[in-house]
Amino acid sequence: MRIGLLGTGPWARVAHAPALSGHPDVDFAGVWGRRPEAAGELAAVHGTRAYDDVDALLADVDAVAVALPPAVQAGLAVRAARAGCHLLLDKPLAPTVEEGLAVAEAAEEAQVASVVFFTTRFQPEAEAWITEQARRGGWFTGRVHWLGAVFGDAGSPYAASPWRREKGALWDVGPHALSVLLPVLGEPRRVTAAAYGPGDTVHLVLDHAGGASSSLTLSLTAPPAAAGAGVELRGDAGVTVLPESSEGVVPVLGRAVDALLTAARTGVPHACDAGFALRVTRVLATAEASLRGGGRPS
Template sequence: MRIGLLGTGPWAQMAHAPALSGHPELDFVGVWGRRTAPTKELADAYGVRAYDEVDALFADVDAVAVALPPAIQADLAARAARAGCHLLLDKPLAPTVEQGRTVVDAAADAGVASVVFFTTRFQPETAAWITEQAGADGWFTGRAQWLGSVFSGDDSPFADSPWRREKGALWDVGPHALSVLLPVLGDARRVTAAAHGPGDTVHLVLDHVSGASSTLALSLTAPPAASGAAVELRGTAGVTLLPESTETAVSALTRAADALLTAARTGQPHPCDAAFGLRVTEILAEAETVLDEG
């Protein structure tokens, strides 16, 4: 599968480019970015073409991987789908429900496959745990803490990200927490409560279709010593915790590419496709509304 990369920022450099270039079933064709110099630099580092026009890249590939801010991703993903390209996307799918639905509709109309890269869903240890818990009954509560120090540490490459500054932890790490809770506890019927904490910290309470409830604590401004992710489930079977993973982002993204290849070949949607990404966006948008209403 010929694939192109959209984006040249830290995530494209750290994860996407290494994963695409090292994948045995992908032909990494080229890079398009919003700035000429970084585009050429990243393309040269991997011996691929630097594209000036994004539509020219679409015409040369079978798929695109996107490492761009959500609003730009949504626009270009819909254009790529209409050009017949399969989609390897990042979370969140889009910053609004309308933009997310446009991506889903474009992919469906074009008959292309899509996978949204929720990291935890593509790490073997955590993916196996999610599958196991999703097969169990009797969950009563779930608790997710996704606490980052992007804005409180000294060395995060994402600290200057404008969209993260604007949208905060709800939209950056909230998708990770939801990607774990939803397949186990079922879809969220509603966001029953939402409150602000220190910095960009957000606390949510969700009511799930299974009858269970969950709480989420999300932050990008946690003290570095307090940062980390944890998920706890409690139910009739007892208590279980999300295991830690030793996988790198590159390895996890390689598995996401495997999932896209499989979905493209079989025509069977992956559980983390654009439609799931849209559902996560809908929940985040609802939470944002509850927060705005106080």
């Protein structure tokens, strides 16, 4: 599979480009970015071609990996799908439900495979745990903390990201938390959100269709020493926690590439396709509406 990369920022440099150039089953065919000079530099590092015209890249490849802000990703993903390219996308899928729906519909209409990189879902131990807890059922409640130090660490390359500044932890780390909870506890019937705490810290309470509840604390403003993620479930089987992983992002992203290859070859959608990412986007949008409404259930 010939695959191109859309994006040249820090995430593209540390994750996507190394994962694509090192993957044995794809041909890393080129890079396009909104800054042509950055595309040239990144392409040179990985021995591939820089494209000035995104449509020229789409015409030359079978798939694209996107490492761009969600509002930019959504429009280009639709464009790529209509050009017949399979999609390896980042979270969140889009900044609004309408834009996310456009991506999911474009992928379905073009019959291209899509995989959205919810990092935890491509860590083998975590994915096995999620599958087992979904099979087991009988959960009473879940508790999540997903705390980043992006805004608390002056050295973070993501601290100046305009979309993270605008959308905050809800849209940046919220998708990771929801990607773990939704397969286990099911869709939420009601979502309440409140902005209590420093910076962009938000708290969500979800009433899931299966009867369980969950609470989430999300932040990008945590002190570096306090950063980290954890998921705890309590139910008929007792208490269980999401296993931690120390694996680097490049091999984890490589598994997402594997998933895209499999979905493209078999025609069987992956569990983390654009349709699932759209479900996550709906919850995020509902939580955002709750915040605007003063924390009332919606």
